[in-house]
Amino acid sequence: MTLDVGAHLRAVRQMYGLSQRELAKRAGVTNGLISLIEQNRVSPSISSLKRVLDGVPMALADFFTLDLAQKPQVFFPKAELPNIGAGRVALHLVGGSLAKRSMAILHEFYAPGADTGEEMLTHDGEEGGVVVRGRIELSVGGETRSLSAGDGYYFRSNLPHRFRNVSREECEIVSASAPPTF
Amino acid sequence: MTLDVGAHLRAVRQMYGLSQRELAKRAGVTNGLISLIEQNRVSPSISSLKRVLDGVPMALADFFTLDLAQKPQVFFPKAELPNIGAGRVALHLVGGSLAKRSMAILHEFYAPGADTGEEMLTHDGEEGGVVVRGRIELSVGGETRSLSAGDGYYFRSNLPHRFRNVSREECEIVSASAPPTF
DNA sequence: GGATAGCGTTTAATATATTAGACACCATGA
DNA sequence: TCATGGTGTCTAATATATTAAACGCTATCC
Structure with missing residues (x-):
């Protein structure tokens, strides 16, 4: 408008x-x-x-x-993950929508102090995920947030981004990338 | 490109x-x-x-x-509907992706010869559906197709569109509109 | 203080988008 | 055959986008 x-x-x-x-x-x-x-x-x-x-x-x-889409949502707190499951199966959908294309699901483990490198990552496609265990510091497009178990994220991969584990515990993440190149 | x-x-x-x-x-x-x-x-x-x-x-x-999206797919033949279900439940997804917003699901019945009026419909949002029984003639953006049981459709509602039942049998359709105004 | 280097802004000159109106073409009908 | 009304295209005049170079500002450093 x-x-x-x-x-x-x-x-x-x-x-x-x-x-x-x-x-x-x-x-x-x-x-x-x-x-x-x-x-x-x-x-x-x-x-x-x-x-x-x-x-x-x-x-x-x-x-x-x-x-x-005034503000494309990037961070999805645990409480805001919608459950799209049925019956005895609970499916918490991250990103508010299914991707149009096939995705690559990743199970990631960050040792204490580990990160994805000094320079920001930038590549095509989209990616999202959920923190399973521990704590991770995620920077996307100039905004930084600390995510803990149950929190999710979703963003376009051409935004400069970086993962850093600043805690003393290992961090476990389940993520998805589309298209399946990263 | x-x-x-x-x-x-x-x-x-x-x-x-x-x-x-x-x-x-x-x-x-x-x-x-x-x-x-x-x-x-x-x-x-x-x-x-x-x-x-x-x-x-x-x-x-x-x-x-x-x-x-060079050619935004409008018609989805029965054989091309992806199954996103799990276990003993088969979920055939129409439109290739879930809508970002909530939708209004409609179960429509067209009597023989019935249609949506002489002039084309045009309104905001998106709509899609599946023919359950019978046969329907659908025109969207100048293109016309005859859909029968099992076939699906999905398009942006600002494209001029019209439904016509040209057969001698009643036609049954399950459709969805987003946002839920039609 | 003075110099340097960064920032975003402004202005006159130039390149380009846009207008108004004509043109050529193809129908249809008197 | 000659209008009439519909296409889409082109050209000179005009409005506007874009450039190149300056300006004022705020830091930082010697």
């Missing part, structure tokens, strides 16, 4: 921790243009907006669908 | 049975502009493309997501 392209681009850019000049350099446009777009003083052409988003990188479709 | 805005706009426009001048009139732009856009001789500004799509009407997000 709003179509506030400017504010939206600014939010996306800051979410990825980029300055106007950094993004402009990656996208092959000038920093001034990004400034004007973010102030809604111009309405960028499709080709320009595409070039800008390629610098993030982010698809045009994602940019606009992000407008509709 | 392609980002063929021109060809895509043309397909959308023709899908709704509009001429360049008709669409231009509704959108408040000139027919020449639509011609140039469809030939990819200009890259429209976001504001212009939004005005054009408002004339359809179609949201920007839908326009671009339609680019990715």
